[in-house]
Amino acid sequence: MNERNEINEQRRLHKSYIIFPFFSVLKSLLPFFVLIILKGLNWSAVPWYLYAGGGALVTLPSLLYGWLKWRKFSYTLQEDRIVLRRGMFVREERSIYFSRIHAVQTQQPLIQRMLRIAQLKIETPGGSKEADGVLPALRVDEAKRVERWLYQKRNEAVVKEPAAITPGQPMGTSGAETGIRDEYTGIEREHGIDPDLGSAYESGADSRPNRVDGSESIEAVETEMPVQQEPLLRLSAGRLFVGALTTMNLPLLLVFATGTYSFADDLLPDHFYRRLVEEAGSLPAIWWLGLIPLMFLLAWILSAVLFTIKYAGFTVEREGGNISIVSGLLERKKHVFSPTKVQAVAIREGLLRQPFGYAEVEIYVLTSEKEKKMMLHPLLPMREVNELLASIVPQYELQADIAKPPSRALWFFLRWKLLIAMLVGIAGTIYFGMVGMGLFPLLLPVFGLWGYARYKDEGLNIYGKQLLIRHRQISRLTVLMRRPHVVTVNAIATSRQHAKSLLTVQATLMVNRGGWKATFLDQAHVVAVQNWMHQAAQHAVRSKP
Numbered sequence: 001m002n003e004r005n006e007i008n009e010q011r012r013l014h015k016s017y018i019i020f021p022f023f024s025v026l027k028s029l030l031p032f033f034v035l036i037i038l039k040g041l042n043w044s045a046v047p048w049y050l051y052a053g054g055g056a057l058v059t060l061p062s063l064l065y066g067w068l069k070w071r072k073f074s075y076t077l078q079e080d081r082i083v084l085r086r087g088m089f090v091r092e093e094r095s096i097y098f099s100r101i102h103a104v105q106t107q108q109p110l111i112q113r114m115l116r117i118a119q120l121k122i123e124t125p126g127g128s129k130e131a132d133g134v135l136p137a138l139r140v141d142e143a144k145r146v147e148r149w150l151y152q153k154r155n156e157a158v159v160k161e162p163a164a165i166t167p168g169q170p171m172g173t174s175g176a177e178t179g180i181r182d183e184y185t186g187i188e189r190e191h192g193i194d195p196d197l198g199s200a201y202e203s204g205a206d207s208r209p210n211r212v213d214g215s216e217s218i219e220a221v222e223t224e225m226p227v228q229q230e231p232l233l234r235l236s237a238g239r240l241f242v243g244a245l246t247t248m249n250l251p252l253l254l255v256f257a258t259g260t261y262s263f264a265d266d267l268l269p270d271h272f273y274r275r276l277v278e279e280a281g282s283l284p285a286i287w288w289l290g291l292i293p294l295m296f297l298l299a300w301i302l303s304a305v306l307f308t309i310k311y312a313g314f315t316v317e318r319e320g321g322n323i324s325i326v327s328g329l330l331e332r333k334k335h336v337f338s339p340t341k342v343q344a345v346a347i348r349e350g351l352l353r354q355p356f357g358y359a360e361v362e363i364y365v366l367t368s369e370k371e372k373k374m375m376l377h378p379l380l381p382m383r384e385v386n387e388l389l390a391s392i393v394p395q396y397e398l399q400a401d402i403a404k405p406p407s408r409a410l411w412f413f414l415r416w417k418l419l420i421a422m423l424v425g426i427a428g429t430i431y432f433g434m435v436g437m438g439l440f441p442l443l444l445p446v447f448g449l450w451g452y453a454r455y456k457d458e459g460l461n462i463y464g465k466q467l468l469i470r471h472r473q474i475s476r477l478t479v480l481m482r483r484p485h486v487v488t489v490n491a492i493a494t495s496r497q498h499a500k501s502l503l504t505v506q507a508t509l510m511v512n513r514g515g516w517k518a519t520f521l522d523q524a525h526v527v528a529v530q531n532w533m534h535q536a537a538q539h540a541v542r543s544k545p
Contacts, residue, residue, distance in 0.1 A: 010074045016115045017073070017137035018066035023111050025062050075135060080157065082122070082150065084133050096133050099157035100124045102341075102367055103322070104150045106143045108332040112136075118143040122150065123367050151320065232323070232391055235314035235378065243311065243379035244304035246352040248296075311378045316392070323392055325374055335374050341366045343485040343511045345376075345396045347385060347478040354476060357382050363393065364511040372511065396480045399468055402459035409502050409520035410455050417451035418444065460505065460518045460525060462532050469507060469516045479516045485509050489533045491526050492517075505529050 428436030
């Protein structure tokens with residue numbers, strides 16, 4: 001078989017894909033099994049043939065369905081695209097052209113990791129919720145070979161594509177878009193990043209002429225074009241432990257409490273549940289107040305466990321011109337992105353981390369998904385943030401100086417917090433009596449400090465073509481974004497705030513339509529941001545031919 005036939009050969013998934021439907025059925029039946037166990041079913045009283053019949057009823061159709069899916073799922077690597085064919089009753093054929101590939105990711109979710117296989121996700125720009133192409137069951141080595149081959153073909157296609165376009169303004173691009181693109185191109189070239197290839201080729205780039213006949217095999221590409229992997233950072237066991245201990249997921253507390261209540265209501269016997277509710281209602285008020293720190297402790301423990309499971313083995317590597325992030329104890333996930341696709345950097349300092357000078361760093365990446373966040377580092381000293389950004393996304397830099405709200409804005413940060421504290425104290429007094437009055441000296445200082453912390457931490461900064469916005473709800477969030485990615489900048493204020501010359505500025509990006517804001521700033525600072533944004537439009541107008 002020659003190389004061309006090898007490329008156009010129809011390939012199938014790993015045969016373990018046949019049992020995927022069986023795992024899906026077991027997953028859907030798991031709540032049913034838990035319910036039966038809690039109801040105290042006498043398993044020995046059930047005849048053996050019912051067990052056998054139930055097992056056959058679940059296993060045989062699932063395996064048959066899985067075998068048919070496996071037989072009808074194939075993929076073909078062609079000269080300019082990868083073609084996926086699947087479907088038993090309605091056949092679907094999807095062609096993904098190499099020039100449209102945004103990212104290729106080799107991942108190992110739980111089932112794939114148990115079976116020692118991998119799945120390959122192929123993403124293209126477009127805003128869909130899922131990847132455009134998924135090969136859910138490949139041998140690990142085969143998935144890596146296909147991933148490298150697709151990246152090589154993508155780079156070849158991207159290099160060849162501009163040659164087919166007449167030099168000058170790209171087709172279908174407005175003058176404003178061209179100006180912004182030129183502005184961003186200049187930024188990236190300053191940092192050694194090629195915006196056309198969407199990759200940083202400062203090391204390991206191949207300058208050989210590309211083959212355009214599409215006759216290279218996967219094995220040939222892997223031999224001739226090895227992907228250079230450069231480790232950038234690895235989360236140590238000690239840092240993982242500290243990160244787990246400084247994690248507090250308050251929404252998890254609410255979800256856990258609601259789930260526990262629903263679980264008890266549905267599964268516990270009625271008489272036992274009623275008795276439990278009656279006895280709980282007769283407990284003294286001080287007992288209920290003491291339950292609050294216990295629930296926070298429970299949320300802290302659960303958050304620490306989930307943090308460890310999610311970020312165990314956290315590693316960041318440079319693969320050619322892309323960055324890969326791998327993490328996970330049960331599900332080993334891998335995310336691959338180009339540094340030029342990073343539209344924003346978010347630095348979050350939690351309540352338990354900020355006093356010790358630690359933060360987590362997230363990035364917003366333009367991918368085939370509508371909005372995609374990636375964890376760049378789950379626990380990092382603030383003094384090392386710029387070092388991390390310089391090694392991965394050098395176009396971003398954290399600045400220490402920010403423009404903060406004026407002193408006349410302090411009351412706007414305090415008023416709603418103090419009102420909430422008063423209302424909670426009044427409700428506690430009505431419900432708990434004299435014990436509830438103790439909430440006033442507790443809540444007023446806490447909510448007052450919360451409002452003052454927001455006042456001290458709010459602000460913004462303009463540094464060249466970069467905008468920094470800092471805002472606090474519970475955690476302190478600092479967001480870095482570049483002007484070419486900013487879609488809108490809005491100034492918001494009530495009539496009373498206008499009278500005080502105080503405005504709220506909100507910047508939105510394509511990857512985050514909700515945007516980020518800094519509240520109750522001096523009007524002059526907000527106007528400076530608007531003028532900064534207008535410079536991009538003026539540059540675009542000047543760039544028109």
